[in-house]
Amino acid sequence: MTNKFKLIALSSAASIMALSAAAQEEVSLTVVSWGGAYTASQQRAYHEPYMAMNPNVTIINDDGSANALAGLRAQSQAGNVTWDLVDMLPSDAQLACDEGIIMEIDHDEMLAPAPDGTPASEDFLPGSLGDCFIPQILYSTILAARPGAFEGEQPDSIEDLFDLENFPGKRALQDRPGTNLEWALYADGVALEDIYDVLSTPEGVDRAFAKLDTIKDEIIFWTEGAQAPQLLADGEVAFATGYNGRMFDAIEVEGMDAAIIWDGQIVEWDGWVVPAQGDNVDAVMDYLYFATDTQRLADQAKYISYGPARASSAPLVGEHADLGIEMAPHMPSAPDNYFAPIVLDNDFWADYGDELRERFANWMLQ
Structure with missing residues (x-):
């Protein structure tokens, strides 16, 4: 191998190693939600499985959703956005979207399709999606x-x-x-x-x-x-x-x-919004692709009696993970x-x- 090709090979190997190292950089995501049994259901259905698959990611829960809109406004105005992902109600999400403090979402581009290939925009239940809003539950x-x-x-x-x-x-x-x-x-x-x-x-x-x-x-x-x-x-x-x-x-x-x-x-x-000025947007979107797919939304219903926001998730709702009781009769719908x-x-x-x-x-x- 000539020196020229050796240099190219070394350069390519270095690039791959750099990309691999970047992919494994430690990331800490602050996820804002409602606390109590609801956050516990997210922890078990979404956070823990995702962190097991991505050991470089640490998810920190913040029980600040009751004041999420005010918090986002204050952080945005201060130019210091410390929240990475926020659980928010649709009406507040629409206001935040209109104010430009959360990201617009291309649902079919950013979210997983249903197992049969149905695009996300058709699989999420009618009326649930917003310009900046990704629903989780009814x-x-x-x-x-x-x-x-x-x-x-x-x-x-x-x-x-x-x-x-x-x-x-x-x-x-x-x-x-x-x-x-x-x-x-x-x-x-x-x-x-x-x-x-x-x-x-x-x-x-x-x-x-x-x-x-x-x-x-x-x-x-x-x-x-x-x-x-x-x-x-x-x-x-x-x-x-x-x-x-x-x-x-x-x-x-x-x-x-x-x-x-x-x-x-x-x-x-109820669902997710992504702060527009967050530092970890790529990591957040990777998490959201996982956490809002068909299986994960069905999994949350194993821990709390909220209906999944995807049509493809409903048939997968079964028994409570700990109690062994059928969850369907406890759903609002x-x-x-x-x-x-x-x-x-x-x-x-x-x-x-x-x-x-x-x-x-x-x-x-x-």
């Missing part, structure tokens, strides 16, 4: 009640949440307008299909707050998802709103004595549960959210 906010709080007849409707005479006791509600305003109108007699039309008027907003006024003295507000079932378990409240997966975990795994009321469940997507859903209108909350959040915050302090 979940719902539900009402749960503690049977021991009442004698005789047990509550079974959203209307009962507002019935202090027949069902006295404290109520734990989330400290945001979403769900609370919809349920106030529903309990006040507004038809499910008319709720957002009514809520888009000043009179409808006043009506919703007036209904909430009737139980305000009995409300304990919660912020983090783990607080709602804990308040029920501790006997501090008779009712609590909460995420259906959290309540499932508290009831089925932890043995909490409570019952889910599926009437008026607020059905919503199960026929016995989906009899009176309120499908959350993300366009409405994108348009009116800031105004209603400000009014709700002031109302809580009054």
Whole structure:
């Protein structure tokens, strides 16, 4: 071999070694989510398998999703984006997308197809994808009640949440307008299909707050998802709103004595967004290709009762990994549960959210 070819061979070998070294560079990804049973399900279904396949990657969980939009805005304005991947609600994701602080997503280019080759854009359930949003789950906010709080007849409707005479006791509600305003109108007699039309008027907003006024003295507000079932378990409240997966975990795994009321469940997507100024975008996109494929979304349902966002994942949902119980009946979309859903209108909350959040915050302090 001539010196010239030796140099080329050495150069090529060096390049390959450099690329290999780069591929194995230690990467730390800060993934922001909701904490508790939900983050635990992501850890087991997504994070741990991915890190086992990619030992150079370390995933650090941050339970900051309750304030994700404000956090992204602050980091972007400061020019110091420390989050790599954020679990966010669609309405907040749309606002962040419009503001340019999260990346736009080419779903068919960036995400895995279904096993039969169906493109991601056709496999994810209708209405779930956003310009900057990758859905993971279909979940719902539900009402749960503690049977021991009442004698005789047990509550079974959203209307009962507002019935202090027949069902006295404290109520734990989330400290945001979403769900609370919809349920106030529903309990006040507004038809499910008319709720957002009514809520888009000043009179409808006043009506919703007036209904909430009737139980305000009995409300304990919660912020983090783990607080709602804990308040029920501790006997501090008779009712609590909460995420259906959290309540499932508290009831089925932890043995909490409570019952889910599926009437008026607020059905919503939840999913990922990628900060536009993050330092590890390539690593994040590799993770997302894995974590949002058909099998991984089905795997999450082994640990929590949230429905996978892909059509191809649904047939793969089986038993709970630890309890051995069939998970399909515990999904929000199960026929016995989906009899009176309120499908959350993300366009409405994108348009009116800031105004209603400000009014709700002031109302809580009054």
